[in-house]
Amino acid sequence: MTPHHLRGAAVLAVVSSLALSGCGGDDTASGTGGPSGDITVLTNRTDLVDTTFQDYVERFQEQYPDVDVEFEALTDYEGDTRIRLNSRDYGDVLLIPSSNVSPDQYPDFFEPLGTTDELGDTYRFVGDGSYDGTVYGLSTFGSAMGYVFNRDVFEAAGVTEPPAGEEEYLDALQQVKDRTDAIPYYTNYADGWPLDTLAGNLGNQQGPDVVPEMTSDPAPWTEGNDIYAMDGLLYDTVARGLSEPDPTTTNWEESKNLLATGQVGSMVLGSWAITQMQDAAEAAGEERDVIGFWPMPWQTDGAFRSVTATDKLLAISRYSENKEAARAWVDWFETESGYAESQGAISPLQDSQVPDTLKDFSDLGVEYVELDPRPAGEESLVNDIANDAEITLFGHEYRQELVDAARGAADGDKQSIFDDLNRRWGQAVTAVR
Template sequence: MGKKRSLTGTLLAAAIMTVAGCSGQGAVSGEAATAPADPADASGTITVLTHRTDLVQNGTMKKYAAEFNKIYPEVKVEFEGLTDYEGEVKIRMNTDDYGDVLMIPAAVAKNDYPKFFAPLGSAAELGDKYRFSDKAEVGGKVYGISTFGTANGFLYNKAVWRKAGITDWPTTPREFLDDLKAIEARTDALPYYTNFKDGWPLTSWSNNIGSVTCDAEANDKLAGPVSPWKRGGDLHTVDSLLYGIVAGGLSEKDPSTTNWEASKGMIARGEVATMQLGSWAITQMRAAAEKAGTDPDDIGFMPFPVRKGGKYCAVLASDYQQAVSVHSGHKTAARAWVDWFTEKSGFPAKEGAVPALRSAPMPDTLDDFVDNDVTFLERSEARTGAVNDIDNAAEIGLNKPDYRQKLVDIARGAQDGSLEDFLADLDQRWNEAAGTIGS
């Protein structure tokens, strides 16, 4: 996440077509990546592709490999940190050489997983053990295990919000906007930072699908001509709030100048009050506060400003899932790494993230959520494949930044249009696509 990147526009479309072109590479063996019965059964050199270039460059991944080798001494682990992870991996997937272990790229259609990745086990077996396993389940088999999960909400600087006289979390979008206006009036901080230029932070708004309606199956329910942006629905509420922030002048004047890395220091120093992100970002912002000489405990995390039955809800969504390449010559060693990294490395705890392993405790970064009885919902991924098919056919991109960048531009007057017309157009395109490909 420290170096996360996303593709936009025509480049992403080309990448998707590139991956689709891989599907004609011949028959899929279906050979499973089976965990070794004995550590001595795992051997060979494996290459792990990762988007975490920061952890590769600072030596953290080598330290993980050293710990792994205490159990699996016959396996050599090499890492490739890719800055433009999505773009580079999708190109490499035209060949047989895309590492032994990799994070499943977002643009690979779920139903195509068996063409590229080795099965790891049955949905029943792995679902009992790991959260988020249904995200990578195809035909009763699981093809990836989550590195970790994340709760979704808003990072905020508690000191800034207190200075504005706000001590309680907002309970409605209107209260949230009023609080941002109070921050603008009573402090020197920018109330909200969009991270528009990097793009990918805008995609995290989609991870609040389900938090608004307190429905773990809300994403699955998009699989059809259901007008996802109709009033009262998750996406209408989510995107209307983003529009309201920008239209109200509560974010940066020129979003094309935003900078993700710089934003960490800005919120840590109290120059920015609020950003919409996953809970994985808490540790990064607190580290930035330590570097800036400010109080890390001032970095807080609040749920999306809607309550159902008097309680907030927060969807838990999977981050990247580790998979084993169907072409790996060392599938047993690769699977040993995936299992160890998921269960033994301590990586989720260090990242302040929700562990995939169900038996592991929630991270202390979410203590405020636990203490305030926020309801955690593990997002169902049962119909993700169908939702993605409609999304791609409609050319909207729920998990891409483009349409929200356009929404921001309309809100700030850089493009013509209104919120109502924009959302109505999204509904129409979605419904037409759903009618074409079926639900």
């Protein structure tokens, strides 16, 4: 199949937005005839839980006055939630942990929200939260892949156009190193999860069927494949001394200020990060537009491309005692909160437009690629292969090992590491398929 392209500020889709009907639950109907009860919402947004999210609750309760919403913000969201999933104590509404729950496990933990056909008319990215034709998680928002950068730093280095190839990209970072005092690239190694986002580039060159292709490829870390390109670029960046001197001391929250104030030049992240970096710039007394966002340095037929995908998936606990109230919150959050817009992200609603934060992409005519849903019955196949191979494909552990080798803190080089990854992956493909 050909990639799903969107150019510039083109409309993502134009269909009518539908309000979802609530699913059955254990609530006792309130005097208003609507849902009632207390619900706990787990979130990773420790920075918003006492401000923006409280405003959401006030607005939500204008429609659902008998539902009380409490938030539980987790700093190590993935790690803490993974532990809590072993019990039935993981709130009423939560974000599906992306690094440790595979689609075939969705029915074990989460309430079905509807079919992909039903919800696909209203929402984008429904395939990301579905299993066997049933949706268990709805996208909070979508992101486009690229890298945030400090315009002043890059201009001072003489880099005024986005690099169109890997060597050109590495040369640009070298210019930042040679001509400014900024660290050209920041890995965010210590927090780990920012390295997870590199997997969001899968599909940039191979197209929307990249994941099914990987499940039958015995050696995906081979030149010409997306995963070779993105992991190889990380290795080369670190090996050439273009990243922070000691990655074990990085800090995600501090990295925002470092980029905003020009102490760091760039970071590969999804477009969800743009507003956070702009907020940091504003807090530091800088102009918001000092933060730019460029596409990754790969082109197809002379055009830049960017993979769009969901960020987090919002779900309802299978064990919630207030499922009707939980569903009311999910539906309201998705359709009325304005959360995606506040983050400068791609809305999960089909009738939305590309946000202003992607103006750089619009000006460059970047083509957007959305991955196809994984084949029915094979939604978890790539995860199963990765688990059998003991490769954190959508995580950060093996990428931290890449960084360690590249900086001389561990044995191996790029080719030997890729050879080992291919050996393990190939064995797992044979064992699992």
